[in-house]
Amino acid sequence: QSVLTQPPLVSGTPGQRVTISCSGSSSNIGSQTVNWYQHFPGTAPKLLIYGDDQWHSGVPDRFSGSKSGTSASLAISGLQSEDEADYYCAAWDGSLNGWVFGGGTKLTVL
Amino acid sequence: DVQLVESGGGLVKPGGSLTLSCATSGFIFSFYSMHWVRQAPGKGLEWVSSITGSSKFISYVNSVKGRFTISRDNAEKSLYLQMNSLRAGDTAVYYCVREYFYDAGGPAFWGQGTLVTVSS
Numbered sequence: 001q002s003v004l005t006q007p008p009l010v011s012g013t014p015g016q017r018v019t020i021s022c023s024g025s026s027s028n029i030g031s032q033t034v035n036w037y038q039h040f041p042g043t044a045p046k047l048l049i050y051g052d053d054q055w056h057s058g059v060p061d062r063f064s065g066s067k068s069g070t071s072a073s074l075a076i077s078g079l080q081s082e083d084e085a086d087y088y089c090a091a092w093d094g095s096l097n098g099w100v101f102g103g104g105t106k107l108t109v110l
Numbered sequence: 111d112v113q114l115v116e117s118g119g120g121l122v123k124p125g126g127s128l129t130l131s132c133a134t135s136g137f138i139f140s141f142y143s144m145h146w147v148r149q150a151p152g153k154g155l156e157w158v159s160s161i162t163g164s165s166k167f168i169s170y171v172n173s174v175k176g177r178f179t180i181s182r183d184n185a186e187k188s189l190y191l192q193m194n195s196l197r198a199g200d201t202a203v204y205y206c207v208r209e210y211f212y213d214a215g216g217p218a219f220w221g222q223g224t225l226v227t228v229s230s
Contacts, residue, residue: 002154035216037155044220045155050210056218088155090216098169099145099157099216 003028004089004102011108017077020105022089023070028100030070032092036063039086039104048087049074076107084109112136112219114206119224126196130224132189132206140164140184143209145217146191148202148226158204159191162213173199196228 005023012018022034036049047056049065052072064075072091076083089102118130130146146158159170159180168180179192189206203223210218 033216035218039155044205044222046220047210047218050215050218086154090155090157092216096172098171099147099160101147101155101157104154 002103003093003096003100004091006087006089006102006105008103009106009108011110012076012079013110014079014081016079017075018079018107019076020074020087020089020107022072022074022102024072024091024100025070027095028070028091028093029067029072031094034065034067034072035090036065036072036074037088037090039088041086045088079109081109083107112208114208114219114221116204116206116221116224119204119226121227121229122196123230124197124228126228127192127194128196128226129193130191130204130206130226132221134187134189134206134208137208139182139187141212143213144182144189145207145209146180146189147205147207147217147220148200149205149223150199150202153202156202157217161189193226196226198228200226201228202226 033051037045039045052067053065062077087105093100113135115133143162145160161180177195181190205223206221207217208219
């Protein structure tokens with residue numbers, strides 16, 4: 001059971017906008033910034049968003065991050081087939097004194 | 111470019127030990143906090159341990175405390191993870207990850223990973 005909660009599956013059609021949610025608590029998302037990662041199985045994960053809503057270098061602005069209270073979201077607009085991957089949120093947890101990840105969301109492009 | 115290359119993975123019996131290494135290049139290693147993050151087969155990412163540039167601050171996930179030791183050699187630009195009393199649940203791909211900004215921003219730049227399999 002992950003400390004941060006993500007939906008296991010999200011799907012969309014090409015061109016559509018989808019969002020992936022990440023729910024936490026006051027000890028992590030509520031008081032710390034959130035990162036988002038894209039992971040194609042068998043490869044190294046890639047940082048997409050840091051500091052809640054800041055784009056990592058080279059990341060298309062189709063990806064955007066936001067946060068409200070103890071929840072965060074990753075939005076992907078203009079969905080493309082190459083966006084099909086696993087997505088993870090992460091934040092520092094002040095109570096656990098360590099980083100915590102969401103369980104991951106598999107994005108399928110129909 | 112930031113380069114992180116893990117090594118040292120392999121097959122080990124339960125209760126055994128293994129040391130992972132991460133050779134780095136493309137940045138001033140001593141300035142940055144470093145992390146180990148793992149992914150068990152069919153599971154999600156799990157943070158394992160972090161160490162600051164000076165090795166002053168170190169932290170571990172509860173499940174490895176007392177069994178794993180993170181360390182670094184700034185002269186060699188290398189990160190290590192000494193793993194003792196290994197369990198089947200430690201089976202995973204272990205990634206070496208660099209912090210985004212010195213000691214802020216979180217895990218950012220990832221190596222390709224090294225597979226550790228704990229099995230009799």
